[in-house]
Every structure is written in structure tokens, then in C-alpha cells.
Amino acid sequence: QSKKDSVVMGMTLEPPGLDPTNAAAAAIAEVTLYNIYETLTKINEDGSVSPLLAESWTASPDLKTYTFKLRKGVKFHNGEPFDSGAVKFSFERNAAATSTNKDRSLFQAFEKVETPDADTVVITLKYSEPNLPFLLGQASGSIVEPKSAATNVTQPVGTGPYQLGAWAKGSSITLNKWADYRNASAIKLSKVTIRFISDPAAQAAALLSNDVDAFPRIATRVVAQFKSDPRFTVLIGGSRAKTIVAINHRKKPLDDVRVRRAILAAIDRKALIDGAVEGFGTPIGSFYTPGSLGYVDTTGVNPYDPEKAKKLLSEAGVTAPLELSLKLPPPPYARQGGEIVAAQLAKVGIVAKIENVEWAQWLSQVFAGNGPHNFDLTIVSHVEPFDLVKITEPDYYLGYNNEKFNALYKQIVSTPEEAARAKLLGDAQRMLATDAVSAYLFQPQWPTVINKKLKGVWKEVPQFENDFSAWAWE
Amino acid sequence: MTMAERSDMPLIEVENLGVRLNTSRGPAQAVRGLSFSLKRGETLGLVGESGCGKSVTAMSLMGLLPDSAVVSGSIKLDGHELAGLPDAEYCRLRGNRISMIFQEPMTALNPMHTIGDQVAEPLRRHKTYSAAQARRETIALLDRVGLPDPARRVDAYPHQFSGGQRQRITIAMALACEPDLLIADEPTTALDVTIQGQILDLIADLVEERGMSMILISHDLGVIAENVQRMMVMYGGAVVESGPTDEVFRRMGHPYTQGLFRARPKLGARKGTRLQTISGTVPELADLPAGCTFSDRCPLVIDACRAALPPMVEVGPRHGVRCIRTDVSMAERVGALTA
Amino acid sequence: MSAPMTIDAPLATRPLPARTFWRRALRHRSFVLGGALSLLVLASALLSLVWTPWSPYEIDIASKLRPPSAAHWLGTDSFGRDIVSLLLAGARSTIMVGIIAVSIGLTFGVTLGLIASARRGWTEEIIMRFSDFTFAFPAVLSAIMLAAVAGPGMVTSIIAIGIFQIPTLTRLTRGSANAIWAREFVLAARAAGKGRFRITIEHVLPNILSILIVQVTIQFALAILAEAALSYLGLGTQPPQPSWGRMLNDAQSLLFQSPMLAVYPGAAIAVAVLGLNLLGDGLRDLLDPRLARER
Amino acid sequence: MTAAPLLDVKDLEQRYALPRESLFRPPGQVRALNGVSVQVAAGKSLGVVGESGSGKSTFARLVMALERPTSGQVALLGRDLNRIPADELRRARRDFQMVFQDPYGSLDPRQTIARIVAEPLTVLEGVDRSTFRDRVAAALRQVGLRDADMEKYPHEFSGGQRQRIAIARALITQPKLIVADEPVSALDVSVQAQVLNLMQDLQEQFGLSYILISHDLAVVDYLCDEVAVMYLGRIVEQGRPEDLFEHCAHPYTRALLEAVPRARAGGTRRRRGGQAIASQSAATAGCPYVARCPLAEQHCREALPALRKVGEGHLAACHRAEAVMALPRVAMEG
Amino acid sequence: MSVFVLRRLVTLLATLVGASLIIFLVLDALPGNAAQMLMGADASPDAVRALTIKLGLDQPLAVRYLQWIKGLLSGDLGNSYVYGTPVASLIGERLLLTVPLAIMAMAITVTLALSAGIYTAANHNKLGDVGVMSLTQIGIALPNFWFAILLVLLFSVRLQWLSAGGFAGWEDGIWLGFKSLLLPAISLAVVQAAILARVTRSAVLEVLREDFVRTARAKGLGRREVLWSHVLRNAMIPVMTVMGLQFANLLAGTIVIENVFYLPGLGRLIFQSIANRDLIVVRNCVMLLATMVVIVNFVVDVLYAFIDPRIKVHDL
Numbered sequence A: 001q002s003k004k005d006s007v008v009m010g011m012t013l014e015p016p017g018l019d020p021t022n023a024a025a026a027a028i029a030e031v032t033l034y035n036i037y038e039t040l041t042k043i044n045e046d047g048s049v050s051p052l053l054a055e056s057w058t059a060s061p062d063l064k065t066y067t068f069k070l071r072k073g074v075k076f077h078n079g080e081p082f083d084s085g086a087v088k089f090s091f092e093r094n095a096a097a098t099s100t101n102k103d104r105s106l107f108q109a110f111e112k113v114e115t116p117d118a119d120t121v122v123i124t125l126k127y128s129e130p131n132l133p134f135l136l137g138q139a140s141g142s143i144v145e146p147k148s149a150a151t152n153v154t155q156p157v158g159t160g161p162y163q164l165g166a167w168a169k170g171s172s173i174t175l176n177k178w179a180d181y182r183n184a185s186a187i188k189l190s191k192v193t194i195r196f197i198s199d200p201a202a203q204a205a206a207l208l209s210n211d212v213d214a215f216p217r218i219a220t221r222v223v224a225q226f227k228s229d230p231r232f233t234v235l236i237g238g239s240r241a242k243t244i245v246a247i248n249h250r251k252k253p254l255d256d257v258r259v260r261r262a263i264l265a266a267i268d269r270k271a272l273i274d275g276a277v278e279g280f281g282t283p284i285g286s287f288y289t290p291g292s293l294g295y296v297d298t299t300g301v302n303p304y305d306p307e308k309a310k311k312l313l314s315e316a317g318v319t320a321p322l323e324l325s326l327k328l329p330p331p332p333y334a335r336q337g338g339e340i341v342a343a344q345l346a347k348v349g350i351v352a353k354i355e356n357v358e359w360a361q362w363l364s365q366v367f368a369g370n371g372p373h374n375f376d377l378t379i380v381s382h383v384e385p386f387d388l389v390k391i392t393e394p395d396y397y398l399g400y401n402n403e404k405f406n407a408l409y410k411q412i413v414s415t416p417e418e419a420a421r422a423k424l425l426g427d428a429q430r431m432l433a434t435d436a437v438s439a440y441l442f443q444p445q446w447p448t449v450i451n452k453k454l455k456g457v458w459k460e461v462p463q464f465e466n467d468f469s470a471w472a473w474e
Numbered sequence B: 001m002t003m004a005e006r007s008d009m010p011l012i013e014v015e016n017l018g019v020r021l022n023t024s025r026g027p028a029q030a031v032r033g034l035s036f037s038l039k040r041g042e043t044l045g046l047v048g049e050s051g052c053g054k055s056v057t058a059m060s061l062m063g064l065l066p067d068s069a070v071v072s073g074s075i076k077l078d079g080h081e082l083a084g085l086p087d088a089e090y091c092r093l094r095g096n097r098i099s100m101i102f103q104e105p106m107t108a109l110n111p112m113h114t115i116g117d118q119v120a121e122p123l124r125r126h127k128t129y130s131a132a133q134a135r136r137e138t139i140a141l142l143d144r145v146g147l148p149d150p151a152r153r154v155d156a157y158p159h160q161f162s163g164g165q166r167q168r169i170t171i172a173m174a175l176a177c178e179p180d181l182l183i184a185d186e187p188t189t190a191l192d193v194t195i196q197g198q199i200l201d202l203i204a205d206l207v208e209e210r211g212m213s214m215i216l217i218s219h220d221l222g223v224i225a226e227n228v229q230r231m232m233v234m235y236g237g238a239v240v241e242s243g244p245t246d247e248v249f250r251r252m253g254h255p256y257t258q259g260l261f262r263a264r265p266k267l268g269a270r271k272g273t274r275l276q277t278i279s280g281t282v283p284e285l286a287d288l289p290a291g292c293t294f295s296d297r298c299p300l301v302i303d304a305c306r307a308a309l310p311p312m313v314e315v316g317p318r319h320g321v322r323c324i325r326t327d328v329s330m331a332e333r334v335g336a337l338t339a
Numbered sequence C: 001m002s003a004p005m006t007i008d009a010p011l012a013t014r015p016l017p018a019r020t021f022w023r024r025a026l027r028h029r030s031f032v033l034g035g036a037l038s039l040l041v042l043a044s045a046l047l048s049l050v051w052t053p054w055s056p057y058e059i060d061i062a063s064k065l066r067p068p069s070a071a072h073w074l075g076t077d078s079f080g081r082d083i084v085s086l087l088l089a090g091a092r093s094t095i096m097v098g099i100i101a102v103s104i105g106l107t108f109g110v111t112l113g114l115i116a117s118a119r120r121g122w123t124e125e126i127i128m129r130f131s132d133f134t135f136a137f138p139a140v141l142s143a144i145m146l147a148a149v150a151g152p153g154m155v156t157s158i159i160a161i162g163i164f165q166i167p168t169l170t171r172l173t174r175g176s177a178n179a180i181w182a183r184e185f186v187l188a189a190r191a192a193g194k195g196r197f198r199i200t201i202e203h204v205l206p207n208i209l210s211i212l213i214v215q216v217t218i219q220f221a222l223a224i225l226a227e228a229a230l231s232y233l234g235l236g237t238q239p240p241q242p243s244w245g246r247m248l249n250d251a252q253s254l255l256f257q258s259p260m261l262a263v264y265p266g267a268a269i270a271v272a273v274l275g276l277n278l279l280g281d282g283l284r285d286l287l288d289p290r291l292a293r294e295r
Numbered sequence D: 001m002t003a004a005p006l007l008d009v010k011d012l013e014q015r016y017a018l019p020r021e022s023l024f025r026p027p028g029q030v031r032a033l034n035g036v037s038v039q040v041a042a043g044k045s046l047g048v049v050g051e052s053g054s055g056k057s058t059f060a061r062l063v064m065a066l067e068r069p070t071s072g073q074v075a076l077l078g079r080d081l082n083r084i085p086a087d088e089l090r091r092a093r094r095d096f097q098m099v100f101q102d103p104y105g106s107l108d109p110r111q112t113i114a115r116i117v118a119e120p121l122t123v124l125e126g127v128d129r130s131t132f133r134d135r136v137a138a139a140l141r142q143v144g145l146r147d148a149d150m151e152k153y154p155h156e157f158s159g160g161q162r163q164r165i166a167i168a169r170a171l172i173t174q175p176k177l178i179v180a181d182e183p184v185s186a187l188d189v190s191v192q193a194q195v196l197n198l199m200q201d202l203q204e205q206f207g208l209s210y211i212l213i214s215h216d217l218a219v220v221d222y223l224c225d226e227v228a229v230m231y232l233g234r235i236v237e238q239g240r241p242e243d244l245f246e247h248c249a250h251p252y253t254r255a256l257l258e259a260v261p262r263a264r265a266g267g268t269r270r271r272r273g274g275q276a277i278a279s280q281s282a283a284t285a286g287c288p289y290v291a292r293c294p295l296a297e298q299h300c301r302e303a304l305p306a307l308r309k310v311g312e313g314h315l316a317a318c319h320r321a322e323a324v325m326a327l328p329r330v331a332m333e334g
Numbered sequence E: 001m002s003v004f005v006l007r008r009l010v011t012l013l014a015t016l017v018g019a020s021l022i023i024f025l026v027l028d029a030l031p032g033n034a035a036q037m038l039m040g041a042d043a044s045p046d047a048v049r050a051l052t053i054k055l056g057l058d059q060p061l062a063v064r065y066l067q068w069i070k071g072l073l074s075g076d077l078g079n080s081y082v083y084g085t086p087v088a089s090l091i092g093e094r095l096l097l098t099v100p101l102a103i104m105a106m107a108i109t110v111t112l113a114l115s116a117g118i119y120t121a122a123n124h125n126k127l128g129d130v131g132v133m134s135l136t137q138i139g140i141a142l143p144n145f146w147f148a149i150l151l152v153l154l155f156s157v158r159l160q161w162l163s164a165g166g167f168a169g170w171e172d173g174i175w176l177g178f179k180s181l182l183l184p185a186i187s188l189a190v191v192q193a194a195i196l197a198r199v200t201r202s203a204v205l206e207v208l209r210e211d212f213v214r215t216a217r218a219k220g221l222g223r224r225e226v227l228w229s230h231v232l233r234n235a236m237i238p239v240m241t242v243m244g245l246q247f248a249n250l251l252a253g254t255i256v257i258e259n260v261f262y263l264p265g266l267g268r269l270i271f272q273s274i275a276n277r278d279l280i281v282v283r284n285c286v287m288l289l290a291t292m293v294v295i296v297n298f299v300v301d302v303l304y305a306f307i308d309p310r311i312k313v314h315d316l
């Protein structure tokens, strides 16, 4: 029997197009990042940053200027050479007024992008950014080729080891190994097929019937049975995501910290994690995940205590029952978690009326920066790493707008030394926890189920990505 | 068996036929104690009001009663017992040796098949004709029953024909295999008099030509009078009078036969005359009166009538009447005729 | 014996048609079985209003996915809720969706069908094309669109299912009403001077009623299944209100782990639909004039 | 002759369009009635006989104002039924009612007898409930049914009784004219006799007029003062029954008479030649009966015969009426 | 051309125009828009605005409607907001699955239903009749998505004969595509077949009561021959009506089964496109569905005329 060199991977959602620089969907990154497109840096399994298209880099002491040395002899799929011009083009394209890049604000913070020679890029920022190498390892920083950039949505051209083979819309995407890849011999799989399966039972069935060899971020509901099945390996990885019950500070009486604390005290995180994600989560007490720089455990700030919750409510002068809306977007963590949250809140006299909404509705009604922010409570998982900055934005959906916190955040980003920054980050976490800005629930763990014989699949997933270059059959 | 012997032997012999049906009101005796025999070339008429069991009798001869029906007595065709014959064997007889023309020409034909196919069906089945042969024969048959331009119209569908034409088509179908016995169940009830005349002509011609035996069912005394040699009058499932047609019309013995005869409006009976009616209504099969089935409506009824079903009384040559008061009724009959 | 009695007896002592109907009905096997099953569902729904063994709303994660026991006769679901209680309370939404959706379908479908057959011509043509068009929106599709506008929920799904019922009932009504319009007693009514409206109300409608009743039981069953399908897509009844469709949806993802979880609501739906179908079959037989000709 | 007739029908024509098969050709037509004129005097009855499809029922529907004629007029007591406004027509309906052929089909199976019989009343006037019942009861009694029957349903009655109910419905408004389209052809001989007797009694009692449609000559003969024979949408012969049946002047009438089977001893059958049925849609120049007529001449093929007087109150539309009348009488029964 | 066909065409067009208006307005009422969806949660408002303008979503309602209709008439359905590819090809790909799936499901439905219906009618009130009819009762009562998962459990997980879902496409051979549609087709068909079997049975029983059946028997045909040669065709009219409705339903209403088997069908395209607010796709899909259903109904009416010689197309 010849050695298998192809893999079928399952994915919950289909990407809407294949250009990660102009649309936000995580599914785009899951298909393209490090496979079709490459970035200057690569974020590794453990969250560390290593060279990719950039061989090395240096930062100025104020963390405002970064100089990247590019890898030589790299070509795009269409034969065009990769050089500093492509990098400059990509970054400026992302910053343009018409850009729809999800991290446009980051690229707009670039004061200038200089290309002293073909393999050197110098980036000067408007403010100091300690995490720039990490941030440029995200899919939004993918380097594209100027001539083909416009058609990347359907005919992606990058420098990665794989090329788009076929895309049967609604069904599957096939990636074929690119023979001219600079390190082609190290790439084991010549073909990767990605199938889109959203129904949890169908996900399990596809694995069980050997239709699919690997399923990253599979629905937590179906994982249990694979743990005991010798044909499969179950990998449980952490994430940088934070699942929270967001509270709208703009609504009365939610502007009262006692009411928010009461909400937090009413929620039993442990039960919720068990019920909503089958235990695949680590409790968090603030908007920050374990394993990140300066993490402190704040879960004890607002512990589960229904009696206290009732007391807090009456202190705040709220007459029970307090009726609140709870808007739930489609993912299971929200829908199932919402049911549990509602039941737990009910016990302390808060009636949370569940309203299931689509993402489109959620975005426009709850989240949109200029939107009506029409909600009391909602459950959502924030997957962006390092997104404390959002809380400082004045029209962020939470409506927290605390000057003290904003000042603290300014201080954090302008502190180059890690230790000092870590301490300040700890303060920020504590401030968010004490103010009960949101009901912080858990950091989700992302289970991946793979065929036992498949090796090289990452356990930890710091961001949405599947690095096929490391995958191989035993 | 020589030819002479055969023609002397009755073709069909029915002995004490009884049919029990499952109606919505419980089991009912639809036919009781019916006996007759018919030689080749003989014709027999069956008269009676609607619901008296004429069609059920015909169906029992054809073996086409519903599964739930219970048949007693015997039916012999050429000496072979038909009652209880397996369906497969009966199928070989139906349409071949016994065939039937049905009451309703409008519904007796399958609306989805061409008339040619329908007429050819018995030929292809019983005579195993080829398609071409059957078609030729079908055209000839349709021509024979007087359907205009049969060669062109064999491929037409029933709805493209008038009622009279449809009835001819069913006749062609029944005659296709030159049966020994033809049962015509009210072949003209649905038609107007001019077409009725044509159809009856046609049947009579065929009976004469081919020496078939025929049972003609009708509730029109006029039709019976003109078309059959012998007749039986049925009431409530039983034969109440039977005999040669002329004899019966000359001397009607049963009060029911007389009533039927008197009740019909006669051409030339001018305005102002009253029709004589039979009082009461036709009883439901499921609750027929005890004794004589006509006793409830009979003007001559006496207690003895209700005691038991009266026996057949011979009142003339081969003329029987199932009535114990023929003395009175037949005396009265004289008066009735002159009225 | 009974003949003289019926002549002079006051009208009231004559057995009413209704009573003879019930007498025959009670002897009809599938009617009785269907009726019993339907009553069972109805009784569960009513019972759940006053009593369920456990609260169908209370979540107890610690005791989730328990096998059947003395405390929880059929075990617990993934949130630790008692299955029996959920089944009882779920009957309520199921019946509600069924009744309201079918009522919507009946009201519009029958009205349109009657108008089409009373007016014929272009009116009929337009109504029938309109009904074709409506038919292009299966309940699921209209529910998705409606949910996107008005948010998902019981009301949305009821309306979507109701709309989907309209064309079927329109077609059926028009077809059978046309047959009634061809009957001689309608001509008699016209000769008596009645207009189309009166004929429709007084003659056509009563005569197609039995056909409609039978169809309604079928439509009811379809509505229950549609509600289940919508719940599967998350568009049906919303939490915390229990419904069989939601239970099924919930169980679907745990099918490999706790298969029985999907069996209970599946069986409940089957029982309800089965009951209604048998009831419909029975009604058809009972209302068939060929079988009902009993004096 | 002098008094205005109860019913006056003039030049009634009715055409039905066949379904259109082509956009560019005019749709085909069925000429169901081709200019029928007839008068019925109060208290007198008209019988209409004819072959199936000759337009008898169409004639009945037009007289009942259930359809609008293509041309011609129907006047009842001097009022043209097709000109008067709808509500006046509705009120006028009390004067003319209809009895249908099918005693099973013409009664709504889901209504009680009381409702069925009261039907013409409910439309006509705001009668209150008690007089309502009284009138229904009276009508039922007139046709020989009992008050107790009011709450029953049609299926509880026999065919003859049902036809009585239908007659009661027609009688309840005390009409002057009853149009009966084959009222007895679906009934058994004995029941038929009961119904015919009843109709005759009612006529004597109330001075009704009937338009009686039938294909049974004997029935018409029994009940009517005058008979019209229709053939392909035309009246081909009209007159008193005794004149018509004893000295028929149209070959079609004669064919009808000859075809009637005689119920008597020694009845032998008379052979008739095969006859084609003429088309209704093609308008031919000559006599429509010419194809079936044993006496047809060249003239018959060329000119349409008009209805003309052949005797006292006896009209016929035949060029050779005299020749037909000269033929030997058709033997009558009894 | 027959007047009937013309009249049908005119009303058909009018229906579609009305339909297009309703569809457009309903979809426009959906909250949220494609730009927002594409940009995701963390996008900046002006980036979203930029995309809105790029997609032309800022134009007034009437202009967009007319643009759409103009596009429809000229055969240009525009590009999907989400995929960026032409809507026509997007829908075309889905039809390659949806139409064969509908046909397969219908074929299975008809085979099962007719055999069961005829068998039970021929054995009316016998044991076989009662047995098969009980089965159909259960068949009607099964939620089809639930049944689908059971099929997957058996045939894909346990026996591993067929894949658990997905669509293999037709390029790698008809057989592969066929195989991948087998389970979905069966799960769609079983419930429908149960309904159709009942319709068939009662239609056949109805026809068996007709006079011409007796005529055929009187010609010497056995019960079975009568059933096949005389009864069936007559029973087809009511059966066809239901079949037409079911087929229309298969074109439009298989979203749930497509979900269970992760098939790229039209239903799921609509479902996803609504979620993504890719309204240009939704509009055109729904329009196509409406057209197809109206056409299926028309075809059924014409088929009546083929089956029943009494019906001519012009008097439908």
C-alpha cells in the first residue's frame, strides 16, 4: 500500500472568498494562512513568533521603528519574485481609505513603510507597538503580489506551499502542493481537501465513517465519544479567546456596578463551562487569557454567590424580577450558554429573555461601532488576541468608557519593558474585574479530533490557522 | 355427445340460486331461490323494479360478485358447475363463453384506453390473436354493431362517442369471442327511445344469427315484451312470476306484475286519467317482510301471505306465479286489461 | 315495531345524527386508536400546565445526561433537565404551533379556494398562480426570511408554517368546491334566487367540510413535523420554552453519545402524527356517505 | 288567445362557445337553441320532447333565467326576465320554479328538509320563522309528506319521496309556472306513477302551468295540454297531444312514436334503419332532419322548413308534412 | 399557440413580476448588511462604509430594484457580495446537485409509493395491506432529518458503505456523484413515499370501484391484469397532483437534509446567503425557485392531458 499523501480536513464554516486581507472571517485564515499566503513572521503553536518571509528583524528601543530583513529567492505562485516592494504594496493596500482589512487601524498606524533595498523593509509607527512582530503574523498581514491582488478572492496567489486546486462552493476546497515551493521536499501532503460541515452530528459522522481525517475546532458536544475511540486522537488546545456575557453599560440599571456584580455573582462558571462547552474551557475573571503576558487570576473577584447577588440587587434598589434581554448569536457556546445563563440569572430574580439572532443582526444591532447597541446582555467569544484596546474605544458596544482605564491602557502600550508592562496589565485586569465590566466566563479550549495516524497537527492554536506544511501520515 | 344431444341439453342451468350480500345494514339476501334453465338460442327476460336483485343475479352468473358475497345453489354451464370455480378458470369463461353488456354505457368503458384496445382485449386474451389480427377483427366487429367509419375511429377514446355509440362499443366487446351466453343488463336504460330501438335491433340480429342464448334485464315491460321469448318477474330478490312472454302478458298472475303494468303511463292515455300506483315503497333488502316479499304492498294480502314464501303455482303452460291468491288476482286481471 | 313510534314521536326522541355518528365512531378501530393517541398528547399538554414531575426550565448541569432512574423516569438531558417533564411541556408548543398554523392555513386557504371556485375565470387563474407562488416558499424558507426580519421564535415559525399550508388547502378547496358547483342542488339554489356568496356559504362549504376535516388532520401532522425541522435549524420555538423539535435538535448532536435522547422526542412526534393520521383516516371512513348511509 | 299568455318566449337562441383552440380562428360554437318561440297560457301545460342533446334542458334554463340567451326574449306575465334588475328578478322568481331530473342530486344532502323546502322563501322575502315553518309544513302536506319529515335529511327518503320534496320546494312560493326537467326519468315505474299523479293533482288544485321536459312521450301525453317536439335546437312540431301523436306531421315525431316499445302480448319488433345523428355546430341550408328522413326530397336539402300550420293548433316544420300525415297511424298501446 | 398556454404564460409572467417585488422588499427589510458581515466584528465603521459603497448597497431602493430586473432580463445576475463570483455560476453549481437530488428522491419516492400503494390496494383489507399501511403511518410520522442521521449511523458509520455526507460532484464519474446523493435521496424519499403511497392506495381503490373495472373483469381479465392495464392509468391523476407538489417541495425545501449531509444545494445556499446578507444571491435563488415551482405546476397540468385523453390542454 502506497503511503497516503492526502488529507481531508473538516471545517465548520466555509470562507467567503480567499483573500484574508480584505475580509474578516476566521475561516479565510483557517484555509489560507501559512498554506497559500505567508506573512513576514509566523506565530507558532506556543504563541512565540518566528521568522517566515522575514529572516530577521530589529526594533528601535521606543518600539516605534521595526526593520525586517526579507528571505531571498522567494517567488509567488504566478512566478513573480517576492521583494520589499510586495511588502510595501501589501501594507499600504491594507491601510488605504477603501481598504476593508480587518486590521486597517493597525496599518493606518504605520507612519511610513520604507524599502531601502529589495530585501529590507523599515516600518515606522505613529505609536509604540511592542507586539508588532506577532500582529504581522496574522492573516490580515498576508503578503500579496501587486498584479494579482485584485483577484485573490477567487484565485489566491501567495508564496505558501499550497495552491488552490478547486473550490466547490458550499462543499469543499482542495489545496494542491506547489511544486516550486522553496522547501518543497519538506512538505509531506500533496493534497489537502477541506470540507465544510456545520451540523455537529454530521461532523462526528464524517470522522467516524473515515470521510474526514481531521477536524480542528470540532463542536464540543461530540468530542466525548472520540476520547475513548482508539482510532482517533483528541487534541485539546488553549486559545486567546474570551467568552463573556457582555453587559450594556448604556442601559439602566446596568450602569450600576452593583447590578453588574450581581449578574456575575449569579453565574456559576463551572456549571456553565460544563453545560455550554462540555467542560472545554478555563474560567477567567477578566478580559485576558491565561498564558498571556502579565496574566493574573481574577476569578475570585466576583465569585459565584447567588445570595450575595440578591443582596446586591436589592442594594441597588432593583425590584425583582429585573427583566433583561439576552441576545444570542448562532454558535453553540452562545446558544447553549445563554440557556444556562438565563436559568442561573432566574434564580436571583433576573429574567433574561432569550433572543436568538443571526450574526448579521448581532453585528448591526448589538455590535456595530455606530450602531444602536440595542441589547442588555449578550454572549460572545472575542477571539482577537491583545484586544484590550477595544475597551478604550468610545463607541465600543460595551459602553464602559472609563477614563481611568483608558489612561492605564495608554501607559501600558507606551511601556517598552516587559516586566513593567506585565504589572500594568495585571492592574488593568483587576480593574475590569472589579468594575464587573462584563461577566467574564471562560477561555475556550479548542478540541481537534484527528485520525490517530496523522501527525504534526497543532494542539495549541494561538489563532485561526491550520499549518498543513507540518502535517504528515505516520 | 352428438350435436343433437348438445343442443337439447340446457346451456345454462341455475338451481335454487341464493346470494347473500354484506350491506351497511347487515347481511341481506339479495337473491333467493332462483331457478331457471336456458337452451341454446333461447332468450330470457328479467324484469323488476330497481333494487330487486336483477343485476346481482347477472353478476353471480358472471362470477363477479364482491368477495364478501355468499352464493348458494348451483349454476351449471354445459353441465359444468360454476359456483365456487377458482377465479383463474372463471376468467377463461368470462368474455369468452359468457359475456355481458352493462347497464351504464357512460361508465362501462375505460376513459383512458382507445375503444379499439378495449374491444380487442377479449380477442387477444381468449383467442390469442396477434395485435394486427385483433385490430382487423375489431374493426369488423365495430362495423357489425353499426359504428360509423370504424377503421378511422378505432383509435378514438370513449369520450369522443355518444352514449348510443358507446353502448354499441360495449356490445362489440361482449360479442367479440362469440359467446354462448350473452347477459344484457339494462342495455338501453340510459338511452333515448330512438337509440334504444337501434340497440335492441342489433342485439336481436346477433342472437338470431349466431344462435346465442341471451338474458335481457330491464325494468321496462315494453322492452321485455318485444324482445324475449320467456320472462321472469323479480321482486325483493325472488322470482314472483315466470313464463313465456306472450303468456305472461296475456294473463298476468302476480299482483306485483299487474301493478307494474298498470303503473306505466301509456301513450294515448289522455290527460285526466289517473295512473294506478302500487302503494308503499320498495322494501330494503335487509328488512324484507316475512313470507311473501310483496305482502306489505299487495292489495290482496291475507294473513297466510305473511306466513311463508308462497310456492310457485303453475297457472298456464310453463307459466308460474309465486302467489297464493292467483284465483282472485287472475280474475281481477280481466277487468284490469279492459281499463 | 319501531315504525309507528317514529311517526308520532316528538322530533327529539329520534336519534340525532350526531349520536349515531359517535356510535359508529366508537366501533371504528383506527378512529378510536387515533383519537386515543391524540387525546394522550392533548392530555400531556394540559397536564403540563398544572404539573410536571420536575421543572422543565430548571437547569442542573451536575446531573446532566443521567440514565433513566426512579427519580427521572427517562433520565435527564444535556442540561440536566428531566426528560419526562420536557416531553409533557413540549406537547404544549407542539399543539399550539399545530393549531394556530393550521388555522391560518385554513382561514386563508379555504377562503381563497372558495373564491376561486365561485368566481372562476381570471380570478381563479390569479388565485391559483398566487398559490403556486406561495408554494415556492417551503415553510423552512419563509421561516428563514421571516426570522431574519422579525427574529426567530414561535410566532415566526407559526406564521411560516401557516403560510405554507395555504396553497395546499387552496387547491384542495377549489377542487372539491368546483365539484359541488357542478351539482344539481346548486342549480336549484340558483333557481331559488341565491347569489354566489350564499350558495358558497350555505351549500358549498358544508359539503366539502368532511374532505377538509380529513385534510386538516394531515396538515396538522405536517405542521408538527415542520416545527421540528425549524427547531432543528434554530428557527422554531425559542428557549427556554420546551418543544419536541428543540429536544430533537438538542439530542441530534449527542446522538452518538446518548442515542435515547433523540428517540424520546422522535417517538413523541411519531405518536402525535400517527394519532392524527389515524384519526383522519377514521374520519374519512366515518364521513364517507357510502359507509354512512345508515338510517 | 285573448288574455296575455303566462309565458311568452320569442326567437330564443342560445349558442355556446367551444373552447378556443387558436388565437386566430374564431372559437367554434354549439347552437343549442336555434330560434324557439312558444307561448304558455295560464293553467295550461307544455310538454317538450326530443332527442338527447336537442336543447331541452337549455330551453329550461333560459326560461328559468338561469342563463342569458344569445338573443330572443323570455317574458313572464309581460315582464322580460332578462331586462329587469337583479333584485326584481329575484322577487319575480316566486312566480316560476323548477323541479330537476335527479331526485338524489338536486337536494343538498347536508340540509334538513325544512331548509331545503324553504329555500325559495329565504331569498324572496323576510318571512318570520313561525310562518316559515307553517308554509313549509303546508307545502309538505300538499305533496303528501308529514310535518315530522321536516327535520330529516334527504338520505332518509326514497327516490319518490325526494322528488316530492323537490316539488314541495317548487310549490312553496305558490308559483304560476313550474319548469320540470325530466322529473320522473330517474324513478321506478311505480314511483313514477305516484309523482305524475301528484303533479296532475296539484295542477287541478292550484291552476299551475308546467313546462314538462321528458323523453318519454307517454309521460308528456299524460300531463300536458300541448306538446313541442324539438330537434337540434328547433321546434319541429307542436300541437295538442292527441293531434300530434295520432296525426303526426313530422317524420322525426313519427320516428319517436315508432320507437316506443309496446308492453303487450305478441309484441313483435319493428326494424328501424340505422340513423346518423346530424352535427349541431355546422349550420346547413336545408332541413336538419334530412339525413335521417325517409321521405326527404331535393327541396328538403335546399330550404329550411319553417314552422307552419298543418291543422287546428297544430304546427310542423316539414316540407312534406302532408305526406307524413297521410301515412298510416302508428299503433297505440292499450 | 393555444390560448390556454398564452393565458397561462401571461399570468405566469404577472406572478413572477409580483413575486420579484415581494422578494425584493422582504429581503430589503432584513436588518444588517453584507458589508458588515464581510468585515466582521472588529472592523472599523469607515471600512464597513467603504465596502457598502463598493457593493453599491448605498443606492436607493428603486434604483437597486430596477438594476436587478434589468440584469435579470439581460441574463446578468451580478456578482455575489460574499464570494465575489457571478451569481449565475454560483446557482448553476448548486443546481447540479439540487436537481439531480430532487429527481433521485422523486424516483425513489415514486418507486416505493407506487409499489406499496398498488400492493395494498390490490390486497385491500388483507394482512399485507394493514402491514404496509402501518409502515407508511410510521413513515409519515418520522422527522426526515432524524431519519437521515439514523441512515448515516447505519450505512456510513457502522457499515461504511457510503460516505456520511458531502457531494462528490459529477466530474469524477456519475457513479460517485450518484453514491453521494443516495442517502440524502432516501431520507427525503421515505417520508414522501409514505404520503404518496397512501394517496396511490386510495386512488386505486377509488378506481377499482368504477364500472369499467367490472367490464374488464367480464372480459376475462384477472384481478392483477385489470389492475395493471386498466386501473393504474386512471388512478394517476390524483397521484400526479401530489407528485407535482412533492417535486416542487424537493427543489425548494431540502435545506434541512442538505444541512445534515453537508450538501452544497440550493437550499443551503439560500440559508447561508441570508445569514451572510448576500442578498443578491438570495433574491435570484428565490426567484428561480418561484419560477421552477410555477413551471412544475404547469408541466403537471400538461401531463394530465397526456395521461387522460379527455383533458385537452386548452380546457385545463
Ligand SMILES: Nc1ncnc2c1ncn2[C@@H]1O[C@H](COP(=O)(O)OP(=O)(O)OP(=O)(O)O)[C@@H](O)[C@H]1O
Pocket (backbone or CB within 6 Å): B021, B022, B023, B024, B030, B048, B049, B050, B051, B052, B053, B054, B055, B056, B057, B066, B103, B219, B285
Ligand atoms: N356490492 C353490493 N354490496 C351490498 N349490496 C349490494 C351490492 N350490490 C347490490 N347490492 C344491493 O342488492 C340489491 C339488488 O341490487 P341489484 O343491483 O341487483 O338491483 P337491480 O335489480 O339491478 O336494480 P337496478 O334496476 O337499479 O339496476 C340492492 O338493494 C342493492 O343495494
Ligand SMILES: Nc1ncnc2c1ncn2[C@@H]1O[C@H](COP(=O)(O)OP(=O)(O)OP(=O)(O)O)[C@@H](O)[C@H]1O
Pocket (backbone or CB within 6 Å): D016, D017, D030, D031, D032, D050, D051, D052, D053, D054, D055, D056, D057, D058, D059, D215, D280
Ligand atoms: N354550457 C354549455 N356549454 C357548451 N355546450 C353546451 C352547454 N350546455 C349545453 N350544451 C350543448 O347544447 C346542446 C343542447 O344541450 P341540452 O342539455 O339542452 O340538451 P337536452 O335536450 O337537455 O339533452 P338531454 O336529453 O341529454 O338532457 C348539447 O349539444 C350540449 O352539448
Ligand SMILES: [Mg+2]
Pocket (backbone or CB within 6 Å): B054, B055, B056, B103, B185, B186
Ligand atoms: Mg341493475
Ligand SMILES: [Mg+2]
Pocket (backbone or CB within 6 Å): D056, D057, D058
Ligand atoms: Mg337535459
